[in-house]
Amino acid sequence: MSKVVTLQEFIMEKQADFPFASGELSRLLYDIVFASKVVSRDVRKAGLVDHILGAQGNTNVQGEEQQKLDVVADEQFIHVFKNGAEVCGIASEENDDCVIFDDEKGRNGKYVVLFDPLDGSSNIDVNVSIGTIFSIYRRKSEVGTVAVEEDFLQPGHEQVAAGYVLYGSSTMLVYTTGRGVNGFTLDPSIGEFCLSHPNMKMPEIGRIYAMNEGNIHICNPGIKKYVEYCQSDENQTGKPYSGRYIGSLVADFHRNLIKGGIYIYPATTNDPNGKLRLMYECNPLAFIAEQAGGLASTGFERILSVQPEKLHQRVPYFVGSKLMVEKALSLLEKE
Ligand SMILES: O=P(O)(O)OC[C@H]1O[C@](O)(COP(=O)(O)O)[C@@H](O)[C@@H]1O
Ligand SMILES: [Mg+2]
Numbered sequence: 001m002s003k004v005v006t007l008q009e010f011i012m013e014k015q016a017d018f019p020f021a022s023g024e025l026s027r028l029l030y031d032i033v034f035a036s037k038v039v040s041r042d043v044r045k046a047g048l049v050d051h052i053l054g055a056q057g058n059t060n061v062q063g064e065e066q067q068k069l070d071v072v073a074d075e076q077f078i079h080v081f082k083n084g085a086e087v088c089g090i091a092s093e094e095n096d097d098c099v100i101f102d103d104e105k106g107r108n109g110k111y112v113v114l115f116d117p118l119d120g121s122s123n124i125d126v127n128v129s130i131g132t133i134f135s136i137y138r139r140k141s142e143v144g145t146v147a148v149e150e151d152f153l154q155p156g157h158e159q160v161a162a163g164y165v166l167y168g169s170s171t172m173l174v175y176t177t178g179r180g181v182n183g184f185t186l187d188p189s190i191g192e193f194c195l196s197h198p199n200m201k202m203p204e205i206g207r208i209y210a211m212n213e214g215n216i217h218i219c220n221p222g223i224k225k226y227v228e229y230c231q232s233d234e235n236q237t238g239k240p241y242s243g244r245y246i247g248s249l250v251a252d253f254h255r256n257l258i259k260g261g262i263y264i265y266p267a268t269t270n271d272p273n274g275k276l277r278l279m280y281e282c283n284p285l286a287f288i289a290e291q292a293g294g295l296a297s298t299g300f301e302r303i304l305s306v307q308p309e310k311l312h313q314r315v316p317y318f319v320g321s322k323l324m325v326e327k328a329l330s331l332l333e334k335e
């Protein structure tokens, strides 16, 4: 039987790759692992506990109705970041502004974390896979001072680590620190994430396209052309692709990472910047996609090069297998 490598061991091993590492990023990743286990527990018994399913009754800064599990997950992650000593502030989908930790521990934190505590909220009550997405940057402001907004508004290529947790048929955590992508599956019987998907590579081409086709008539005509191309046998594989849209970005992305495929959430006449948020949905998954050999674009710009202006800004999103994203972009009409 091959040796089981736990995520804890893996993080420690990889820390050795960074000669000057002081262990803070490793400890921050441990905090994320801990919070993921707690949220996974809550997700798995959501139907049994009355305070977890359904709407919270508030509207978040996105104008979306908050689900109870959005808030439960948000509070759980903020709790571990605040109690750790590595983070000087966070930003999340469920908080209007950055949450700055201005106590002594917080001021000495080296990192900021931006996260989507619960991705795929529309699928919570119907027991379809959902997730958490996180993005980590080294602060720009001086350690020992109170963090500022500039610490958060950094382009995606500055990320030091990024990843997601998928609460699906099993709970998985997939992350990168810029040296490849690795996936770990939670073994509930021992409460450990174990290495199950080492050195993940996104196939250059797949046969799956994922898009909410309800938007097909209100977006760039090139996207309609691309979907028709996917549905024809004139595409790169000679057979029509399959349409698969889970409606949880993390789950659609994870499937494409393993099998090859493309996910598109374009700009539409209703949402000229698309729906997905640059800082805690698009950037972290773009980092993983590129580290696994895939591509991520707004349609006209590499996602990781976009200079952020606002915490909750949205961008059009094309992410997935290299040859499929290149083809989709080639059909876009100039705006
Ligand atoms: O319902 P739509 O418009 O297709 O949007 C679905 C997309 O919106 C999201 O649910 C947005 O994320 P949140 O659930 O975190 O708000 C994505 O996970 C998903 O891909
Ligand atoms: Mg989301």
Ligand SMILES: [Mg+2]
Binding pocket: 070, 093, 116, 117, 118, 119, 120, 121
């Ligand atoms: Mg969310």
